[in-house]
Amino acid sequence: MLRKVAVIALDDVAVFELGVLCELFGYDRTAEGLPGYEYTVCTPDGAPVRTHAGFSIVPDHDLAPADDADLVAIVPYGTGREPPAEVLDTLRRAHARGAWVMSVCTGAFALGAAGLLDDRRCTTHWRHTDELAARFPRAKVDPGVLYVADGTILTSAGTAASVDAGLHLIREEQGSAVATTIARRMVVPPHRDGGQAQFIESPVMPVECETLQPVLTRVLETLQEAHTVETMAVLAHMAPRTFARKFRSETGATPHDWLTGQRLLLARRLLEDSDLGVDSIAVRAGFGSAATLRHHFAQRLSTTPQAYRGTFRGTLHA
Known part of the structure; x- marks a missing residue:
């Protein structure tokens, strides 16, 4: 002990x-x-x-x-x-x-x-x-x-x-x-993986960006939408390849990896603090389906959404 x-x-x-x-x-x-x-x-x-x-x-x-x-x-x-x-x-x-x-x-x-x-x-x-x-x-x-x-x-x-x-x-x-x-x-996450930001009601950026901050803020506010490199590039008024290069230079991650990580953060928060079902959480976090959510949980967290919820909503030990 x-x-x-x-x-x-x-x-x-x-x-x-x-x-x-x-x-x-x-x-x-x-x-x-x-x-x-x-x-x-x-x-x-x-x-x-x-x-x-x-x-x-x-x-x-x-x-x-x-x-x-x-x-x-x-x-x-x-x-x-x-x-x-x-x-x-x-x-x-x-x-x-x-x-x-x-x-x-x-x-x-x-x-x-x-x-x-x-x-x-x-x-x-x-x-x-x-x-x-x-x-x-x-x-x-x-x-x-x-x-x-x-x-x-x-x-x-x-x-x-x-x-x-x-x-x-x-x-x-x-x-x-x-x-x-x-x-x-x-005021920190109970289990953070690399790049994860402060554990608050909505996920936030792991870094402050010089030029892409408005784009990332917009994406974070609308994670349930079908964001892609192309749609984010439109928001930044850049060609997709230019946007992808700029994104990596300012955040240290690819747009896809960053977006997946932020969606997982929101899903984890909802699993901990809401009674929403896994299907609803998958939609709210932008994964679309429970199967896709489970896939990313397995890849990045080596667990399932159900197991994660059971762990982080457990009874306090003395």
Whole structure:
């Protein structure tokens, strides 16, 4: 059971990523019926550490709490330095006794230095995946995912992906209802795949576009309509090929992939929060038929709409 969480912070610690773990595990939500965590921030010798933003953090603990924690996490600290030997030993001991060991963003380099990524799938911020693979050639680095859980080793991509990784861990240990409730308190999706945006009543763009924003806004408002590259190109007053190139350069996705992803977001929200049948949801989200909706759920989420609804409308676990 996930009860005790120890987060290791080193010099040049990234404030946002540390704050995410504080929000996930250090905020007391027991009054809302959610589990409570014994949360500590640890540094070698209990000494203050500088943040990348120019101020210091003064912890209450050295590394001792990590020796019996259910989760030992390490946050980004700058990839150019080898972590202290006592930190690497702490990570190895945590893994050896079966605790979860988690890295956030470039914290993965500490796991690599500890030998915990050998022959394991893992990830880090996309800007550093090549470096991670070069420094730790036995690691199976996947640059295209938000997080990877390989056994009890959990690695996440950059910045906000730490939210997704933490919620995944909570979901694994304490159930989907707990993770979903915490996600809603944080105004984030309970289960995000790459490129997914804030989890609100209607799906929103994963990025702001320089020139295509009006087109994407219009499409998001009318997902039930039969949008194609050609119809979106007309809205943008561009030839379809020009539009497709521009779309990819501004969003990082093809028009088809982006549109499918946004329709899936809306379908997931309706499965969670409405009593509409799968056929109606398929039409509302622009898939046209339940069969098409099921196809895309299977391809992108490895589940069915019915199973997804059952999971994310489950009973809250204590």
